[in-house]
Amino acid sequence: MRAKSSEGKMKTYIVQTEGSDVRLKIVERDRPTPGPGEVLVHLGAMSLNYHDMAVIRGDIPTADGRVPMSDGAGTVLAIGAGVTQWREGDRVLSTFFPDWADGTINIAKRRNVTGDTIDGVAAEYIVLPEKGVTRQPEGWSHAEASTLPCAALTAWRAVVVEGKVKPGDWVLVQGTGGVSVFALQFARAAGARVVATSSSDKKLEAMRDLGAEICINYRSTPKWxxxxxxxxxxxDQIVEVGGPETLKESIKAARLGGHITMIGVLTGIKGEVPTAMFFQKNLHMTGVSVGSHAMQLDMIRAIEANDLRPVIDREFSFAELNEAFDHQADQAHLGKIIVKGIED
Ligand SMILES: NC(=O)c1ccc[n+]([C@@H]2O[C@H](COP(=O)([O-])OP(=O)(O)OC[C@H]3O[C@@H](n4cnc5c(N)ncnc54)[C@H](OP(=O)(O)O)[C@@H]3O)[C@@H](O)[C@H]2O)c1
Structure with a gap:
C-alpha cells in the first residue's frame, strides 16, 4: 500500500465488535510518540500466527479498538527519554511477551501479550518498550525477521530449550505451519532426524527438501x-501442535522415556488421553507458551551461526491483511505468511 496518511496521522488495523461479529478494520489514528523507555518503530513487515487469527476472529476476546498482531519487524525512528539500548535507524523485532525478560514464566511476565492484552504491530508506526524488542538477525529483511517472535521462538523452545534435542535424535513435527517448519529447521541444525506429517503429499515433498527423512500423510495414514x-x-521429541486428536498418536509414536512439548490447539482444547500408555512408556510432557526475551536472543544467535533462513510462503501488502488471514485459514500455506508495512 503506497497511499500516504495525512500529516501526523497513520494507518492502523483495529479489532472491533459489531453486533455479534468481530471485525478487522483499518482506520486512521494519530501517529504515536515514544514516552520514557519507549521506541517509535516504522513497521517494515509483520507475520501471521494462529494466535493472531484467534484474536481477529474473536475466539480470544480482546478490548474493542485493540491493534492486533504480535510479530513485527521495523526500523527505529525515534527514542523516548532514558532509552539507552537503541538508536534511530536500528532494525528491531517485537516480542510476544514484552515483560518476560528471562528466567521461568510467572503471572507478571505473561500478563502483557503483544496484539492481545496490549496493542500489537498491525500499524504503520508502533511504540514499543525498549526492553520489549530485540535486534534482528544480521542481514535479514524485515519480512524475514518478522517470522521469528511467536512461531520460531516456540519451535526453538520446544526443540532446544525444553526438548534438548541431541544429534541423532528423532524429532516429529506435525503439519507444515509456521511452528512446525521452524521446528524442522532447528532439529536439523541440531543434528537430529525428522519425521514430518501433513495432510498434503505436495507439502510433504517440500518438507523432504527441507530435510525431513520420513514423511507421513496424516489423512491417508490416520494411525501415523x-x-x-x-x-x-x-x-525422542514430539512437537505437538495438534492438541487432543494428535496427542493420542504422539503418545504412540514416542519412544520409552520420550518427550512431548504441548503447544497447539489445531484439533481443539480437550479430549481423551491414553493415560496408561503415557505412564507405561514413562513419557514426559512440557507445556510451552512462546518464550522470553533472552530465549529470542539465543535463537537469533543460533540462526546466524547456522545460516538459517525462514520459509516464507507468500507476502501480502498492508491493505491485504484480511486476504492474508483467508490464505492462512485455507491451510494453503507452508511456513510463514507475511504482510508488508507501508513504505515511508
Ligand atoms: N503454545 C504456544 O506458545 C504457541 C505458539 C505458537 C503457536 N501455537 C499453536 O500451535 C499451532 C500451530 O500454530 P502455527 O502458527 O504454526 O499455525 P499455522 O501456520 O496456521 O499452521 C497450521 C497448519 O497445521 C497443520 N494442521 C492442521 N490440523 C492438523 C492436524 N490435525 N494434524 C497435524 N497438522 C495439522 C496444517 O498443516 P498441513 O496443511 O501440512 O496439514 C496447517 O497448515 C496452533 O494451534 C497455535 O495456536 C502455540
Whole structure:
C-alpha cells in the first residue's frame, strides 16, 4: 500500500465488535510518540500466527479498538527519554511477551501479550518498550525477521530449550505451519532426524527438501503414530501442535522415556488421553507458551551461526491483511505468511 496518511496521522488495523461479529478494520489514528523507555518503530513487515487469527476472529476476546498482531519487524525512528539500548535507524523485532525478560514464566511476565492484552504491530508506526524488542538477525529483511517472535521462538523452545534435542535424535513435527517448519529447521541444525506429517503429499515433498527423512500423510495414514514408531524405533521429541486428536498418536509414536512439548490447539482444547500408555512408556510432557526475551536472543544467535533462513510462503501488502488471514485459514500455506508495512 503506497497511499500516504495525512500529516501526523497513520494507518492502523483495529479489532472491533459489531453486533455479534468481530471485525478487522483499518482506520486512521494519530501517529504515536515514544514516552520514557519507549521506541517509535516504522513497521517494515509483520507475520501471521494462529494466535493472531484467534484474536481477529474473536475466539480470544480482546478490548474493542485493540491493534492486533504480535510479530513485527521495523526500523527505529525515534527514542523516548532514558532509552539507552537503541538508536534511530536500528532494525528491531517485537516480542510476544514484552515483560518476560528471562528466567521461568510467572503471572507478571505473561500478563502483557503483544496484539492481545496490549496493542500489537498491525500499524504503520508502533511504540514499543525498549526492553520489549530485540535486534534482528544480521542481514535479514524485515519480512524475514518478522517470522521469528511467536512461531520460531516456540519451535526453538520446544526443540532446544525444553526438548534438548541431541544429534541423532528423532524429532516429529506435525503439519507444515509456521511452528512446525521452524521446528524442522532447528532439529536439523541440531543434528537430529525428522519425521514430518501433513495432510498434503505436495507439502510433504517440500518438507523432504527441507530435510525431513520420513514423511507421513496424516489423512491417508490416520494411525501415523504407530507408523512413525515402527519406522524409527520410537520418537525422542514430539512437537505437538495438534492438541487432543494428535496427542493420542504422539503418545504412540514416542519412544520409552520420550518427550512431548504441548503447544497447539489445531484439533481443539480437550479430549481423551491414553493415560496408561503415557505412564507405561514413562513419557514426559512440557507445556510451552512462546518464550522470553533472552530465549529470542539465543535463537537469533543460533540462526546466524547456522545460516538459517525462514520459509516464507507468500507476502501480502498492508491493505491485504484480511486476504492474508483467508490464505492462512485455507491451510494453503507452508511456513510463514507475511504482510508488508507501508513504505515511508
Ligand atoms: N503454545 C504456544 O506458545 C504457541 C505458539 C505458537 C503457536 N501455537 C499453536 O500451535 C499451532 C500451530 O500454530 P502455527 O502458527 O504454526 O499455525 P499455522 O501456520 O496456521 O499452521 C497450521 C497448519 O497445521 C497443520 N494442521 C492442521 N490440523 C492438523 C492436524 N490435525 N494434524 C497435524 N497438522 C495439522 C496444517 O498443516 P498441513 O496443511 O501440512 O496439514 C496447517 O497448515 C496452533 O494451534 C497455535 O495456536 C502455540
Amino acid at each position: 503414530g504407530a507408523e512413525a514408531a515402527n519406522l524409527t524405533g520410537g520418537i
